[in-house]
Amino acid sequence: MLRLSFLVVAMGAVIVAGPGAARADMTIYVEDFEENGQPGCDPTFNHQFTASPYLKPGSPVYWELRDVPSSPEYGTALLLAPAQDAISFLLPPGQEVVYASVDACMWGSSSLSPENYSVDFIGCDGSLRILLGSSLEWETVEVSSAEIGPINEIQMRCSEGFFDNITIHVIPDPSLAILLLAGLAISCVGAVVRPRR
Ligand SMILES: [Ca+2]
Numbered sequence: 406m407l408r409l410s411f412l413v414v415a416m417g418a419v420i421v422a423g424p425g426a427a428r429a430d431m432t433i434y435v436e437d438f439e440e441n442g443q444p445g446c447d448p449t450f451n452h453q454f455t456a457s458p459y460l461k462p463g464s465p466v467y468w469e470l471r472d473v474p475s476s477p478e479y480g481t482a483l484l485l486a487p488a489q490d491a492i493s494f495l496l497p498p499g500q501e502v503v504y505a506s507v508d509a510c511m512w513g514s515s516s517l518s519p520e521n522y523s524v525d526f527i528g529c530d531g532s533l534r535i536l537l538g539s540s541l542e543w544e545t546v547e548v549s550s551a552e553i554g555p556i557n558e559i560q561m562r563c564s565e566g567f568f569d570n571i572t573i574h575v576i577p578d579p580s581l582a583i584l585l586l587a588g589l590a591i592s593c594v595g596a597v598v599r600p601r602r
C-alpha cells in the first residue's frame with residue numbers, strides 16, 4: 406500500500422508542476438555557435454537558411470558564424486546579413502519544448518520594414534512575433550508554452566545583426582508521463598488487491 410501511496414503522490418506532483426515550472430526532469434539546450442572551441446552548430450538545433458520573406462525576391466542570402474567585435478563575452482555568434490534562419494529541434498521522441506529564448510543584437514535601420522527584424526516563435530497552439538530594436542545593444546526575447554503551446558520552431562531574420570544563445574527548456578511530454586504513471590498505478594493496485602495464497 407505504501408508503494409501505491411507513493412505513486413499517487415508522484416502523479417499529483419506531475420500534474421501540479423505543469424509545463425514551464427522548474428523541475429528535475431527538465432533538460433536545457435543552448436546553441437552558442439561554438440563546438441569544441443571552434444565556430445560550429447549544436448546537433449540538437451536544425452538550422453535552415455533562406456531569404457527573408459520581408460525583402461524583395463532575389464535578395465541575397467548571407468550568413469556566417471563569427472566573433473562579435475563589440476561583445477567578446479558572446480564568443481562566436483550567428484551573423485545574418487541578410488537572411489532568415491528557421492530552427493527546429495532534433496529531440497528524442499516524447500519530449501516537448503516548454504520555453505525558448507534568443508539573444509539578438511541588431512544594427513541598420515528597421516524603419517522601412519520592421520518585420521524584417523524579428524523573431525517568430527511557432528508553437529502547437531499559436532505563434533508569437535517579437536520585433537527587434539536596432540539599438541546595437543543585445544536584447545533577449547523569449548516565450549513559454551503557456552503562451553503558444555509546446556514550441557516547434559524559432560524563425561530569426563534581419564538585414565544585419567547577430568543572434569546567439571538560442572535556449573530551449575525540454576521536458577518529457579506530460580501526457581505521456583501521466584499515462585505511464587497511471588499504468589504503473591493500475592499494475593500496482595492489481596498487485597495489492599490480488600488475493601494471497
Ligand atoms: Ca556564442
Ligand SMILES: [Ca+2]
Pocket residue numbers: 435436437438439440446447
Ligand atoms: Ca555549442
